[in-house]
Amino acid sequence: xxxxxxxxxxxxxxAAGDAHDDGGAAKQHKPAHLVFAPRLQAAFSxxxxxxxxxxYSKERKADAPAGYFLPGVPVVLKLILLSFVGFAVLVVxxxxxxxxxxxxxxxxxxxxxxxxxxxxxxHRDKRSGRAANIxxxxxxxxxxxxxxxxxxxxxxxxxxxxxxxxxxxxxxxxEKQKAEHKHKPSDPSQSTLGVKIANRYLGEDILPYPGxxxxxxxxxxxxxxxxxxxxxxxxxxxxxxxQQYNEAMxxxxxEDEHAAHVSDGQQxxxxxxxxxxxxxxxxxxxxxxKGTEQWPSPSAKAGADTTILLKPAxxxxxxxxxxxxxxxxxxxLSIYLAFVESLASTGxxxxxxxxxxxxxxxxxxxxxxxxxxxxxxxxxxxxxYEVNWSCFKRSGEAAAGSGEGVNHCxxxxxxxxxxxxxxxxxxxxRPVATARYEIYWIWSLQYRKESWLMLIDARDVWFxxxxxxxxxxxxxxxxxLHLFGENAEAVTIGTSNYNRRWLNEAxxxxxxxxxxxxxxxxxxxxxxxxxxxxxxxxxMVAEYDATLCKSKGCDQxxxxxxxxxxxxxxxxxxxxxxxxxxxxxxxEQGKGIINxxxxxxxxxxxxxxxYDAEKEIVINWDGSTSAVAHQYDRDKEVNVMVKxxxxxxxxxxxxxKK
Numbered sequence: 285x286x287x288x289x290x291x292x293x294x295x296x297x298x299a300a301g302d303a304h305d306d307g308g309a310a311k312q313h314k315p316a317h318l319v320f321a322p323r324l325q326a327a328f329s330x331x332x333x334x335x336x337x338x339x340y341s342k343e344r345k346a347d348a349p350a351g352y353f354l355p356g357v358p359v360v361l362k363l364i365l366l367s368f369v370g371f372a373v374l375v376v377x378x379x380x381x382x383x384x385x386x387x388x389x390x391x392x393x394x395x396x397x398x399x400x401x402x403x404x405x406x407h408r409d410k411r412s413g414r415a416a417n418i419x420x421x422x423x424x425x426x427x428x429x430x431x432x433x434x435x436x437x438x439x440x441x442x443x444x445x446x447x448x449x450x451x452x453x454x455x456x457x458x459e460k461q462k463a464e465h466k467h468k469p470s471d472p473s474q475s476t477l478g479v480k481i482a483n484r485y486l487g488e489d490i491l492p493y494p495g496x497x498x499x500x501x502x503x504x505x506x507x508x509x510x511x512x513x514x515x516x517x518x519x520x521x522x523x524x525x526x527q528q529y530n531e532a533m534x535x536x537x538x539e540d541e542h543a544a545h546v547s548d549g550q551q552x553x554x555x556x557x558x559x560x561x562x563x564x565x566x567x568x569x570x571x572x573x574k575g576t577e578q579w580p581s582p583s584a585k586a587g588a589d590t591t592i593l594l595k596p597a598x599x600x601x602x603x604x605x606x607x608x609x610x611x612x613x614x615x616x617l618s619i620y621l622a623f624v625e626s627l628a629s630t631g632x633x634x635x636x637x638x639x640x641x642x643x644x645x646x647x648x649x650x651x652x653x654x655x656x657x658x659x660x661x662x663x664x665x666x667x668x669y670e671v672n673w674s675c676f677k678r679s680g681e682a683a684a685g686s687g688e689g690v691n692h693c694x695x696x697x698x699x700x701x702x703x704x705x706x707x708x709x710x711x712x713x714r715p716v717a718t719a720r721y722e723i724y725w726i727w728s729l730q731y732r733k734e735s736w737l738m739l740i741d742a743r744d745v746w747f748x749x750x751x752x753x754x755x756x757x758x759x760x761x762x763x764x765l766h767l768f769g770e771n772a773e774a775v776t777i778g779t780s781n782y783n784r785r786w787l788n789e790a791x792x793x794x795x796x797x798x799x800x801x802x803x804x805x806x807x808x809x810x811x812x813x814x815x816x817x818x819x820x821x822x823x824m825v826a827e828y829d830a831t832l833c834k835s836k837g838c839d840q841x842x843x844x845x846x847x848x849x850x851x852x853x854x855x856x857x858x859x860x861x862x863x864x865x866x867x868x869x870x871x872e873q874g875k876g877i878i879n880x881x882x883x884x885x886x887x888x889x890x891x892x893x894x895y896d897a898e899k900e901i902v903i904n905w906d907g908s909t910s911a912v913a914h915q916y917d918r919d920k921e922v923n924v925m926v927k928x929x930x931x932x933x934x935x936x937x938x939x940x941k942k
Contacts, residue, residue: 288476299842317558370750446485450492457493473498486510489792489855495706521779566652572729576863579822585829586710594699594726597643597653599667601730606752607635609727611720613671616647619743621933622926624657626747628664628910634752636741637727639720652939671723672696676713685844686716688835695719698726711829715836718828726823727729733762741808746913746926748901751877754911755811763866765812765820768914771873772803774883777844780804786841790833805870807843809878809914812865819864823851874905880917890921900925 350476354362458902460476469475474496480503482492490510494503508904570592575581583590601607608627612620624636638654640646675683675693683691690715698705724739733739734750755764777783787796812820827842846852853868873880874894878900881889889895895902902913902922917923 306784347444356485387940388533405536417775448519449488450485453485453492457481457491480504482507482511483811484511484514486514503803511720520779540780559847570729572726573818577823578862579819579826580727581822582825583699589702590707591700591702592726592729593700593704593706594669594671594698594723596667597670598651599658599665601637601667601727602635602659602665603732604735605634605665605731606736606756607727607731608738609637609724610639610740610742611716611723612638613716615650615742617649617653618930618934620650620653622930623745623747624664625741625933626929628657628753630747632747632752633663633665633748635665635667637669639669639671639723642670642672649937652941656756669723669727670849671698673716674709674713685918689715689717691715692735692834693719695722698722698856712832712834714828714834715838717836718834718839721821721824721839725818725825728814728818728821733813733815734760735814737812737814737817739808739810739817740912741914744915744917746902746916746922747911748909748913749911751811751911754877762813763816763864765816765852765865765868766810766876767805767843767868767870768809768811768880769803769870769873769876770806770875770880771883774886775804776800777802782837783840783844786833786837786846789835790827790831790838790841791845796845799844801886802844802848803872804840804883805844805847806882806914807840809880809912810843811877816865820846820852821864823862825869874910876904878912878914879904880914882918885918888921891919894917895922897921 354365422694450844457476464475464477468477476493476496479493479497480500484492486492486507488509490503490506494500517791572583572590572592575584583592610623612623627636636657640650640654643651654666657664659665672695673686673693674696675685675686675691677683677687677691685691686693693716694709694711694713696709698709700706728737736755738751748757755766775783777787777796783804784796784800785798810817810820823846824839824842827846828838831838831842847868847870851862853862853865871877871884879894881894881902884892884894889902890897893903893906902910904910913922918928
């Protein structure tokens with residue numbers, strides 16, 4: 285087939301026609317054109333050059349994709365590579381969202397994330413309960429959190445204080461080293477640059493660094509010895525913390541035994557029932573005894589003519605009777621049933637004087653039950669007092685109650701002037717566990733000096749025989765004071781972090797260190813004739829006035845100090861060291877009327893031979909029955925037994941009511 289030639293004016297060259305060949309000749313001859321372009325340039329006309337350039341551009345455009353993106357790579361591989369690149373970009377762009385989804389799926393949701401419907405339904409009741417508690421408390425969550433923070437900061441911390449002191453000591457070292465950088469000592473062994481340092485506070489007598497490089501070896505020896513001592517102290521403190529935690533968990537697990545040893549406290553109330561005029565009418569002023577110069581009457585702090593206004597809410601004292609004095613505010617009916625019914629089962633027919641919550645705060649059934657136990661009904665005679673308290677937090681803010689003894693409180697309407705008008709509590713706010721001794725003192729004045737009085741806790745006491753039978757068998761005596769110790773092998777003042785701290789806080793380490801090897805004497809269990817008890821109670825209040833020790837538990841420190849310092853007189857001396865106390869007797873644990881069991885918690889009483897499971901009685905070391913089992917709830921088996929008895933007492937009481 286003959287090819288056509290397209291020429292323009294002034295050009296008939298065959299080469300020009302070849303440039304427009306649609307059969308592919310242009311491609312085949314393109315290298316020839318490039319090679320011979322300089323030689324052929326003169327042969328081309330302008331129109332021919334324009335046509336040739338246009339054809340060449342079309343050819344380059346057709347080849348562009350293969351030349352611009354990975355030339356020589358197959359299309360399939362290019363698509364695969366593009367897919368990988370796209371996936372990588374997608375992973376990067378969605379990383380934040382996927383992380384949020386993982387947190388959502390794994391219960392690590394932020395506040396902005398919705399809660400799954402199933403989980404929301406599962407926890408609906410719990411949230412409702414918490415919300416109800418917040419509504420009932422009247423406090424906002426933020427307020428309660430801030431209050432908790434303040435309480436935490438008010439608590440002393442040996443560890444935090446030690447860290448502060450360590451920092452102060454290390455800053456002193458830093459100043460020394462800065463000075464030595466400017467003026468280096470001639471002898472390198474006298475320099476502090478590069479000395480070793482300790483990472484904990486060692487005390488004021490041993491710095492956390494040696495005085496110089498030359499003293500390092502001697503300092504290391506001292507440091508290691510001190511670390512061992514501190515390690516032993518840390519272990520004791522940790523054991524005490526865990527013991528306290530275990531006690532708290534036991535108390536929480538006990539049904540109907542969640543009340544604390546001390547009062548829930550009350551806000552200021554003008555007179556019983558809120559009517560100050562009624563209180564004046566009901567309160568006939570009593571002039572108390574003056575006491576002695578060493579231990580004046582607790583009322584004397586308010587003035588020489590101060591009178592006593594505190595009167596029973598119900599019940600009547602019998603002056604010639606023996607009496608058990610109990611601070612028992614805030615408890616439910618089961619606690620009162622266990623105390624009173626176990627006591628009544630021993631045949632005891634004396635007085636039981638109780639401090640209870642004001643009527644509007646009493647738990648259901650308590651007042652009705654206590655009022656049923658009176659002199660007319662025979663047996664135990666209940667005399668109940670309602671004490672009004674004004675309580676404060678450590679920060680000084682008013683509190684609704686004693687906070688289980690942590691808050692400090694003042695008594696209202698306990699004392700008055702000669703006309704019977706109430707006067708303010710003359711003492712600063714203090715724990716109710718400390719203030720109770722003033723109440724005991726007021727009660728003790730109602731009895732004759734030969735009467736036997738017992739001061740005892742309420743929640744953890746179980747009576748097994750008549751508490752005064754052994755004492756009354758001796759005939760009428762006066763001036764005897766009986767104290768009851770805890771197990772000396774299990775605990776001493778020095779090995780008990782609590783008792784040692786209370787004494788140190790009140791009197792200073794130097795004054796009480798000689799007592800460290802002595803057995804702990806329990807302040808929650810004391811017996812004596814009225815004259816000895818009244819003197820002892822004045823002494824306890826005077827110790828608070830002298831030391832102003834306000835920690836919960838300081839009353840036990842006062843109790844031990846009074847005896848071991850000799851202020852109460854020597855044991856079995858037979859001679860009166862102070863007026864009112866003729867003899868002091870200290871009973872070892874398990875060898876007296878009251879058996880204090882708290883220190884024996886590390887091993888079941890049954891294994892120690894102190895509990896007869898068949899007869900369901902706690903026994904002394906000699907096998908005799910303990911008249912009073914104190915702190916029985918520290919033993920699991922005994923506690924279960926008493927809880928069973930409580931249920932029986934409650935069922936019987938309800939049946940009798942019907």
